[in-house]
Amino acid sequence: MRQVPVPTVPSSTEPVPRAARTRRLAPRRVLSGGVEATRDVLPLLRFRAAGLRGGAKRVAALGFLLIGTLTVLAAWLPAYLAGAAGSAGSGVLESTEVMLLLPSAYLGVLVIAVVSSAASGGGRELMTREQGVAFPVSSTTDHLGALLMAPLNIAWLLQSWVVLGATAFVVGPTGLLAAQVPVLLWLFVATALAQVISWAAEWVRRGPRGAWVVRGTVAGLAAAAAVLVATDRLVPLLDEAPTVRVLLAALDGSEGRWLLWLRTVAILAAAGLAAVVLGAVLARAVSRRPARDELRVESSVRPPRAHPASDLVALLRTDRAGIWRSVPLRRGMAVLALLPGLVSLAGALDWQMLTILPGLVASGGALLFGVNSWCLDGRGALWRDSLPVSPLLVFTSRVLVLLEVLLLATAGTLVLASLRAGLPTLPELVAVLCAAVVVTMQAVSGSLRWSVRRPFAVDMRSARATPAPPLVMVGYSARLAFATTFTGMVFIATSRAPDWRWSVLLALPLVLFSAYRLVRVSGEWADPERRSLVIATVAG
Amino acid sequence: MSSLVDVSALWVRFGQVDAVRGIDLRVPAGSSTGLLGRNGAGKSTTMRVLAGVIPPTGGLVEVAGHDVRTDTLAVKRLTGYCPDVGGLVPRATPWEHLQLAARLRRLPDGWEERARDLLERFDLGGAAHRVTAGFSHGMGRRMSVVLAAFHEPRVLLLDEPFDGVDPLGVEATMEVIADARARGAAVLVSTHLRELAVEACEHAIVLRGGSAVAAVPAREMSGEAGAGAYRALLD
Numbered sequence: 001m002r003q004v005p006v007p008t009v010p011s012s013t014e015p016v017p018r019a020a021r022t023r024r025l026a027p028r029r030v031l032s033g034g035v036e037a038t039r040d041v042l043p044l045l046r047f048r049a050a051g052l053r054g055g056a057k058r059v060a061a062l063g064f065l066l067i068g069t070l071t072v073l074a075a076w077l078p079a080y081l082a083g084a085a086g087s088a089g090s091g092v093l094e095s096t097e098v099m100l101l102l103p104s105a106y107l108g109v110l111v112i113a114v115v116s117s118a119a120s121g122g123g124r125e126l127m128t129r130e131q132g133v134a135f136p137v138s139s140t141t142d143h144l145g146a147l148l149m150a151p152l153n154i155a156w157l158l159q160s161w162v163v164l165g166a167t168a169f170v171v172g173p174t175g176l177l178a179a180q181v182p183v184l185l186w187l188f189v190a191t192a193l194a195q196v197i198s199w200a201a202e203w204v205r206r207g208p209r210g211a212w213v214v215r216g217t218v219a220g221l222a223a224a225a226a227v228l229v230a231t232d233r234l235v236p237l238l239d240e241a242p243t244v245r246v247l248l249a250a251l252d253g254s255e256g257r258w259l260l261w262l263r264t265v266a267i268l269a270a271a272g273l274a275a276v277v278l279g280a281v282l283a284r285a286v287s288r289r290p291a292r293d294e295l296r297v298e299s300s301v302r303p304p305r306a307h308p309a310s311d312l313v314a315l316l317r318t319d320r321a322g323i324w325r326s327v328p329l330r331r332g333m334a335v336l337a338l339l340p341g342l343v344s345l346a347g348a349l350d351w352q353m354l355t356i357l358p359g360l361v362a363s364g365g366a367l368l369f370g371v372n373s374w375c376l377d378g379r380g381a382l383w384r385d386s387l388p389v390s391p392l393l394v395f396t397s398r399v400l401v402l403l404e405v406l407l408l409a410t411a412g413t414l415v416l417a418s419l420r421a422g423l424p425t426l427p428e429l430v431a432v433l434c435a436a437v438v439v440t441m442q443a444v445s446g447s448l449r450w451s452v453r454r455p456f457a458v459d460m461r462s463a464r465a466t467p468a469p470p471l472v473m474v475g476y477s478a479r480l481a482f483a484t485t486f487t488g489m490v491f492i493a494t495s496r497a498p499d500w501r502w503s504v505l506l507a508l509p510l511v512l513f514s515a516y517r518l519v520r521v522s523g524e525w526a527d528p529e530r531r532s533l534v535i536a537t538v539a540g
Numbered sequence: 541m542s543s544l545v546d547v548s549a550l551w552v553r554f555g556q557v558d559a560v561r562g563i564d565l566r567v568p569a570g571s572s573t574g575l576l577g578r579n580g581a582g583k584s585t586t587m588r589v590l591a592g593v594i595p596p597t598g599g600l601v602e603v604a605g606h607d608v609r610t611d612t613l614a615v616k617r618l619t620g621y622c623p624d625v626g627g628l629v630p631r632a633t634p635w636e637h638l639q640l641a642a643r644l645r646r647l648p649d650g651w652e653e654r655a656r657d658l659l660e661r662f663d664l665g666g667a668a669h670r671v672t673a674g675f676s677h678g679m680g681r682r683m684s685v686v687l688a689a690f691h692e693p694r695v696l697l698l699d700e701p702f703d704g705v706d707p708l709g710v711e712a713t714m715e716v717i718a719d720a721r722a723r724g725a726a727v728l729v730s731t732h733l734r735e736l737a738v739e740a741c742e743h744a745i746v747l748r749g750g751s752a753v754a755a756v757p758a759r760e761m762s763g764e765a766g767a768g769a770y771r772a773l774l775d
Contacts, residue, residue, distance in 0.1 A: 298671055
């Protein structure tokens with residue numbers, strides 16, 4: 001029989017012919033690809049929205065309405081506060097003080113956006129890896145989706161509200177709308193730029209020895225920051241930040257200097273668009289590199305250990321493996337253990353202010369996986385639940401593992417932060433320790449409550465996955481941030497008390513309350529109907 | 541012969557949906573029964589109830605005389621369950637799964653030998669200490685059968701054990717079922733694959749829309765005549 005060569009698609013390992021490379025980069029082709037990718041975002045958004053049913057749809061609509069309302073209020077109301085520029089009895093002093101801090105605050109948006117997207121390996125996904133595998137979703141669509149999802153992050157939202165509010169306070173009611181335009185554009189530029197940086201970091205990380213290169217770069221940046229702090233050059237450097245131009249444009253807009261205003265607005269818009277395009281190019285480069293360390297861990301060999309001495313030890317081992325053998329969770333915990341400590345180290349926070357840090361770490365840790373704890377078992381949840389063990393012991397194991405992980409990260413950040421905080425007084429030390437225990441208990445009880453009452457089927461293997469849908473995560477993070485920050489502030493007060501026992505007296509009822517809530521949730525988990533619902537959901 | 545699995549008028553409701561609507565089922569000791577039917581017929585839900593993972597909404601479900609609703613832990617001790625989806629904790633190794641199960645099932649010292657033997661029979665000996673997240677679908681299925689069978693349960697519940705499994709894996713699963721029957725266990729196999737069900741089981745129950753529409757000797761489902769009869773029962 002005559003052999004006819006069958007044309008096939010080139011293998012990914014085959015060299016790409018020069019002509020093909022040139023064709024791939026043809027501007028018209030790139031442009032049409034970009035337009036198509038942008039068009040694809042809408043159906044994906046619709047697909048996500050279609051996944052919401054009944055009550056969840058209403059809650060999502062309310063959530064978006066609330067975020068929109070708060071953004072408008074943040075950008076408008078502070079202009080009318082006492083002390084704002086141009087207000088009755090205006091204090092030039094107050095608004096000038098805020099104005100001096102604004103460029104650094106603008107820069108803060110960029111830092112927060114970079115940390116959020118880089119820690120999650122390129123930002124959040126519009127469609128999960130598992131769902132997306134059946135659809136031809138391009139890397140550009142993925143990039144645009146990550147950009148859209150970036151603001152659904154409480155840290156980003158809070159910092160954005162702060163800069164919008166502070167700008168309104170600085171410029172006052174006259175020309176406020178024009179003043180906020182460059183600030184809004186800066187939020188867009190910072191988010192797009194952060195996406196570029198995170199894609200670039202992810203591309204390096206997926207390369208040969210990439211994890212070590214990224215770790216080395218982060219360590220180098222931390223060392224540079226430490227040198228700047230130690231030599232008192234950080235503040236002068238921040239005063240030179242390019243974000244001063246954003247502030248000047250806001251002031252130009254409020255005072256009617258339209259040409260200057262227009263120039264900065266045009267530059268910001270062009271920079272934002274350029275960052276979006278560059279991000280798309282990098283996203284494409286990232287999509288061509290496999291996630292090496294995830295793949296390595298997923299096929300890694302673990303030497304056998306001695307048989308567990310008790311049922312609890314056996315359960316703890318399995319639960320710990322779910323966290324410490326996960327690259328994204330390990331990375332997230334490392335960021336939480338180091339970043340707040342490094343920031344407070346740079347700011348030389350005193351011991352009284354350190355009472356705020358445990359709240360940040362506990363909330364962050366809970367949001368990494370705790371709010372949907374059972375999803376760590378993935379599809380093994382059904383098998384695990386078929387084992388003859390008391391559900392209360394299973395629950396206890398999950399609580400203990402969450403507690404130890406959060407306390408470990410908190411200890412790391414407190415040790416770092418304490419390096420420049422001097423020697424604490426006894427009331428200060430006890431207040432910080434009590435704050436750590438109380439907020440960790442609050443985070444754990446909240447996490448387990450949500451895990452049992454609102455489980456989600458999530459594949460946590462991807463660094464870009466969140467344990468719950470993005471809008472739900474905003475709700476969780478707002479509630480956790482409010483509770484833990486408020487608690488931290490209360491302990492600032494007790495750290496100033498003459499007697500350390502005030503902190504203990506305050507901590508005791510708060511810990512007992514969290515323990516009581518945990519006991520109540522454990523009862524819900526022990527209910528077979530509720531448990532079967534959780535198991536069936538997380539097992540997908 | 542006494543029944544190790546005794547199900548009467550089983551009813552399972554999820555919200556507004558009745559997943560199982562009054563199924564009666566008996567599996568005597570030393571025998572195997574196949575649950576056949578289309579997607580959504582109620583096979584997996586029935587298996588989950590028998591494994592103690594889902595509580596029944598109505599009816600009576602007993603495993604070796606223990607009511608699954610009131611004596612769930614005892615039922616879990618007596619059964620070995622291979623779930624229809626996944627069944628493995630993503631970041632644990634097969635050996636760690638076995639250690640966890642051995643501990644919670646109170647297996648006496650010496651279980652390791654049988655565990656190693658089963659891993660070898662299912663061609664998983666070389667992957668015993670590898671994290672299961674990187675397993676292929678077929679490897680995961682085979683490992684789930686090992687986990688269901690290695691403590692020699694009195695009731696073996698295999699939900700889609702042949703799904704995506706290579707011929708050697710199918711052969712090993714058939715051996716596990718035959719071994720279980722030989723030592724007097726009751727075996728319940730849920731599958732879409734009629735011919736394999738016929739090969740593995742003595743009895744077959746066909747489910748449709750949450751109800752049992754036929755309970756026949758498995759051999760009546762074999763061959764072309766069996767295929768025709770089965771097809772007629774599905775519509």
